[in-house]
Amino acid sequence: MAAPSEPASPPSPTTVRRNPPRRARPPPTPLASAKPKASSLSRLLEDEAAAASIAPPPASSSSPQEERLKVYLRIRPLPNRERCKAVARPIPGKDQRRKPKQAGGGEVCLVPTGPNSVALTVPQSKLLDPKRGRTEVFDGFSAVFSPDSTQLDIFEQVMNPLLDDFLGGKSGLLVAMGPTGSGKTHTIFGSPRNPGVLPLTLRRIFNAQDENKVADRPARSFSLSMFEILSEGKGERILDLLSDAAECVLQQSAIKGLQEVPLSNFADAENLISRGMLKRSTAATNANSKSSRSQCIITIHGVRKSGDADSDSLSRAVLTIADLAGAERERKTGNQGSRLLESNFINNTSMVFSLCLRSLLEHQKNQKKPLEMHFKNSMMTRYLRDYLEGRKKMTLILNVKPADDDYLDTSFLLRQASPYMKIKYTSLDDSSDLVSTKRSNASLIYQENKKKRKFQKPEVLVVERKKNTDTDNITKVSEEDEAQHKFLSSELQRVSRSETIMTNFARALWTVLKQYKNKLLESENAAESMKELIRDKDTQIMQLKKELEILNSHCSCKNVLVTEDASIDRDDSVSSGQSGQNLLSLSSKPDLGCYDASVDNFHLVAGEVSKELTCHGPDNSSARCSLKGESVSCDTSSISLIDEQELSSIGLKVEVQAIHKKLDASERFSEQTSAHTGDIAPSSSHSDNQSDQSFTEHHMLQCQRTEKIRISLSPQCTSCSKKATIEQSEEGTEELSKTTVEDIQHDNNTREVEHPDYLSSSQQVNSETEDVSSSQSSLQLPGMVSPQKKLDELDIEPERCEPGGGKANVEYVTGHSQAPEQRSDCGDLVPCLLKEITSPVKASKAPSKVSEAEEGADKKKGLASRPGGDTKKTRRRLQPAASMMLKELIGVDLDADTKREESGKSSSSVATGMSEELIRLVRARPVRRA
Numbered sequence: 024m025a026a027p028s029e030p031a032s033p034p035s036p037t038t039v040r041r042n043p044p045r046r047a048r049p050p051p052t053p054l055a056s057a058k059p060k061a062s063s064l065s066r067l068l069e070d071e072a073a074a075a076s077i078a079p080p081p082a083s084s085s086s087p088q089e090e091r092l093k094v095y096l097r098i099r100p101l102p103n104r105e106r107c108k109a110v111a112r113p114i115p116g117k118d119q120r121r122k123p124k125q126a127g128g129g130e131v132c133l134v135p136t137g138p139n140s141v142a143l144t145v146p147q148s149k150l151l152d153p154k155r156g157r158t159e160v161f162d163g164f165s166a167v168f169s170p171d172s173t174q175l176d177i178f179e180q181v182m183n184p185l186l187d188d189f190l191g192g193k194s195g196l197l198v199a200m201g202p203t204g205s206g207k208t209h210t211i212f213g214s215p216r217n218p219g220v221l222p223l224t225l226r227r228i229f230n231a232q233d234e235n236k237v238a239d240r241p242a243r244s245f246s247l248s249m250f251e252i253l254s255e256g257k258g259e260r261i262l263d264l265l266s267d268a269a270e271c272v273l274q275q276s277a278i279k280g281l282q283e284v285p286l287s288n289f290a291d292a293e294n295l296i297s298r299g300m301l302k303r304s305t306a307a308t309n310a311n312s313k314s315s316r317s318q319c320i321i322t323i324h325g326v327r328k329s330g331d332a333d334s335d336s337l338s339r340a341v342l343t344i345a346d347l348a349g350a351e352r353e354r355k356t357g358n359q360g361s362r363l364l365e366s367n368f369i370n371n372t373s374m375v376f377s378l379c380l381r382s383l384l385e386h387q388k389n390q391k392k393p394l395e396m397h398f399k400n401s402m403m404t405r406y407l408r409d410y411l412e413g414r415k416k417m418t419l420i421l422n423v424k425p426a427d428d429d430y431l432d433t434s435f436l437l438r439q440a441s442p443y444m445k446i447k448y449t450s451l452d453d454s455s456d457l458v459s460t461k462r463s464n465a466s467l468i469y470q471e472n473k474k475k476r477k478f479q480k481p482e483v484l485v486v487e488r489k490k491n492t493d494t495d496n497i498t499k500v501s502e503e504d505e506a507q508h509k510f511l512s513s514e515l516q517r518v519s520r521s522e523t524i525m526t527n528f529a530r531a532l533w534t535v536l537k538q539y540k541n542k543l544l545e546s547e548n549a550a551e552s553m554k555e556l557i558r559d560k561d562t563q564i565m566q567l568k569k570e571l572e573i574l575n576s577h578c579s580c581k582n583v584l585v586t587e588d589a590s591i592d593r594d595d596s597v598s599s600g601q602s603g604q605n606l607l608s609l610s611s612k613p614d615l616g617c618y619d620a621s622v623d624n625f626h627l628v629a630g631e632v633s634k635e636l637t638c639h640g641p642d643n644s645s646a647r648c649s650l651k652g653e654s655v656s657c658d659t660s661s662i663s664l665i666d667e668q669e670l671s672s673i674g675l676k677v678e679v680q681a682i683h684k685k686l687d688a689s690e691r692f693s694e695q696t697s698a699h700t701g702d703i704a705p706s707s708s709h710s711d712n713q714s715d716q717s718f719t720e721h722h723m724l725q726c727q728r729t730e731k732i733r734i735s736l737s738p739q740c741t742s743c744s745k746k747a748t749i750e751q752s753e754e755g756t757e758e759l760s761k762t763t764v765e766d767i768q769h770d771n772n773t774r775e776v777e778h779p780d781y782l783s784s785s786q787q788v789n790s791e792t793e794d795v796s797s798s799q800s801s802l803q804l805p806g807m808v809s810p811q812k813k814l815d816e817l818d819i820e821p822e823r824c825e826p827g828g829g830k831a832n833v834e835y836v837t838g839h840s841q842a843p844e845q846r847s848d849c850g851d852l853v854p855c856l857l858k859e860i861t862s863p864v865k866a867s868k869a870p871s872k873v874s875e876a877e878e879g880a881d882k883k884k885g886l887a888s889r890p891g892g893d894t895k896k897t898r899r900r901l902q903p904a905a906s907m908m909l910k911e912l913i914g915v916d917l918d919a920d921t922k923r924e925e926s927g928k929s930s931s932s933v934a935t936g937m938s939e940e941l942i943r944l945v946r947a948r949p950v951r952r953a
């Protein structure tokens with residue numbers, strides 16, 4: 024052992040203690056480093072440690088029951104060249120004594136401070152504050168071997184205990200770890216001249232074998248296997264160094280294909296080792312000219328036959344020695360390419376190894392922390408699993424380099440491995456390898472099952488639990504495995520509990536999802552039904568729209584402005600004072616605006632009537648049944664072209680239809696107008712001189728008269744539509760006069776001159792055609808007096824009716840309330856229910872026929888009041904059937920309202936009765952054909 028020739032300098036004032044706390048200084052014990060020929064550096068460090076009251080724990084401080092992991096520290100000596108230079112350099116002073124200088128100005132950062140402690144000083148080059156040094160003391164090592172310690176010292180202190188256990192049947196492991204070039208291989212293998220631990224062990228084994236033979240003790244058999252684990256960039260490989268076979272396979276903790284070479288003597292064993300060393304992968308790096316590139320593991324299997332002759336049991340023990348490849352720093356080694364990959368592999372393996380020990384330590388500190396399975400990350404740790412999990416005894420020897428340049432590596436190793444000395448061995452597996460193998464297999468099965476359980480169903484888990492139970496039974500082979508069994512059981516319970524929780528959660532989640540799915544389906548069904556309903560509604564809406572369009576087309580005659588109707592009405596009501604006086608000119612009476620709704624209903628009826636009755640003639644004359652600015656136009660221009668019979672039938676048909684519709688309209692109208700009776704009642708109140716009874720009787724007479732007139736319309740229409748001759752017109756007129764207008768005084772002149780078209784009109788069966796012809800037709804028959812001429816004669820300026828542009832006041836009057844002139848015209852037969860006082864309505868087409876009656880009454884009294892004196896000026900026309908029906912309908916409704924007020928009777932019943940009577944009369948009366 025080379026000892027430094029220069030005393031080391033004391034560490035810097037700042038001291039950081041690691042590991043065991045300060046204790047009382049133990050009594051001096053014979054340590055390997057405290058030998059008399061120990062270096063002065065060691066003695067100096069011991070003095071320093073004593074001065075600092077740093078007392079390393081004794082190696083035997085732990086109780087026998089609580090054996091700890093032994094960690095030895097060996098400080099590699101400085102290279103010879105540097106040592107020679109250091110020897111020639113004198114020690115200048117005290118400060119320099121505190122830290123030994125290396126050759127070339129280098130210093131030693133690590134010095135042993137005791138048999139179990141070292142002091143690591145931060146080099147000046149790495150100090151942030153050079154004035155303040157910092158020294159770390161690592162204590163608690165089983166032994167600290169100074170640089171001048173020999174191989175034999177290492178063997179005796181480090182390997183002998185393990186060897187004793189091995190020879191006693193206990194397995195053990197010695198691992199040499201440290202940075203590259205720190206002397207691991209040197210420590211394990213040594214050299215021919217300076218053999219290492221392994222050769223010395225083999226020598227002792229065979230020496231012991233010889234002693235046993237001499238002592239006649241049971242013979243033992245030993246075998247040796249040697250392999251390396253390396254990486255060539257494609258994963259780890261196991262190569263057997265004692266045979267030429269291909270690479271071996273690691274199965275659990277056993278290596279298949281690994282040759283175990285029986286050992287017969289030391290020489291053979293030494294040759295095997297030498298051969299294996301030759302095959303080991305080494306390479307030159309900047310840090311080591313012969314750097315190991317693999318983890319080398321040597322196993323010595325010792326089989327001892329039991330001393331009991333009757334027993335055939337064997338005691339197996341394995342002594343394992345691992346020479347790990349040193350951790351490398353790329354900056355120092357300068358490795359590139361494959362070397363760099365090897366460096367990564369080496370460093371990773373060293374890290375995994377350290378993690379396993381760290382996890383074991385933490386698990387032993389806190390049992391709640393599970394023992395991490397870091398050993399799976401590397402082949403070496405998998406092979407050494409039993410040792411890394413604390414089931415077998417293991418010993419570490421840390422090889423370090425004391426130079427300042429190696430400060431980082433040294434510091435890292437000491438910080439990393441110094442806690443390992445706290446690892447305890449409470450349940451060492453001292454039984455045979457068979458039991459160990461069973462336990463290992465059981466553990467692996469458990470781990471594999473634990474993996475599978477995560478993805479298997481509960482049914483399968485039952486079987487797996489049975490298997491686990493069997494596995495647990497296997498673990499009960501040894502009583503010493505009771506703790507392990509408890510741990511596995513607790514783990515199993517925890518896993519089972521977790522599985523139960525997750526299973527229940529999954530079931531609950533599945534149930535919720537099912538419920539949501541059902542709700543979704545229900546919602547979809549509801550949406551479909553709603554869609555169908557909407558489609559049906561749309562269809563109904565479309566049908567209603569079509570019907571509405573049809574109705575609109577039927578009511579195309581609506582919304583026609585009142586033009587000549589007003590004049591016609593006025594003409595009829597004033598000039599003739601005949602049955603046409605019954606025509607209501609409601610259109611010019613905005614006071615009846617409240618009847619709009621009801622009148623609209625009536626328009627529908629009247630519109631249909633007019634549609635069928637509409638005839639087009641050459642004169643484009645039209646007659647309209649006006650009602651509040653709207654009228655049902657009845658074009659009479661083409662009446663002449665229509666067959667008389669057809670017209671007759673049409674007339675009857677129209678009459679009947681009109682009657683039926685009138686009944687409905689009258690009912691609606693009466694219902695709606697009943698709400699406005701209050702508006703009408705005041706008007707009716709104006710008839711002061713007329714009693715209600717007389718009014719009712721008069722109205723009944725009016726209705727009867729109107730029916731008579733209506734009955735006469737059909738033959739009149741048929742007679743005038745086909746031939747359209749004056750004679751026919753006269754005949755029709757005569758017929759009309761005979762049957763219906765007996766009380767009406769007709770102008771004889773108008774009988775002679777009637778426009779055929781006008782006469783052919785079934786809607787407006789007027790006895791006079793001059794008004795129509797003058798307004799619409801250019802045909803001027805002899806004897807006809809143009810309206811303008813008549814106006815001129817009357818000196819009445821024609822008024823133009825504007826659609827809805829004027830206001831008209833409606834006054835309810837009875838026949839007795841009428842002016843005498845009008846009463847003379849109408850007599851008692853045709854009462855004027857409504858008297859148009861003012862009629863500012865203007866005609867849009869033809870000038871309005873001046874209501875001679877009212878004009879005469881208002882402006883030219885006497886002229887219009889004379890019953891027969893204005894025969895040339897007044898134009899009397901038979902009201903169109905529709906107009907008469909309308910008038911009758913309105914009159915009935917109004918009367919019905921009045922009557923309802925008086926007697927409470929329903930007007931509809933009266934109307935219905937009258938209509939039925941009318942229908943009966945129509946049907947009973949044969950149609951007269953021309």
Ligand SMILES: Nc1ncnc2c1ncn2[C@@H]1O[C@H](COP(=O)(O)OP(=O)(O)OP(=O)(O)O)[C@@H](O)[C@H]1O
Pocket residue numbers: 098099100170201202203204205206207208209210311313314315316347348349350422
């Ligand atoms: N205690 C010692 N005394 C004398 N020489 C030593 C000592 N330790 C190591 N050496 C020498 O240092 C050199 C490197 O040693 P070694 O190869 O054992 O280091 P290592 O830790 O195995 O390196 P690597 O991890 O790279 O294999 C060798 O030449 C060896 O002879």
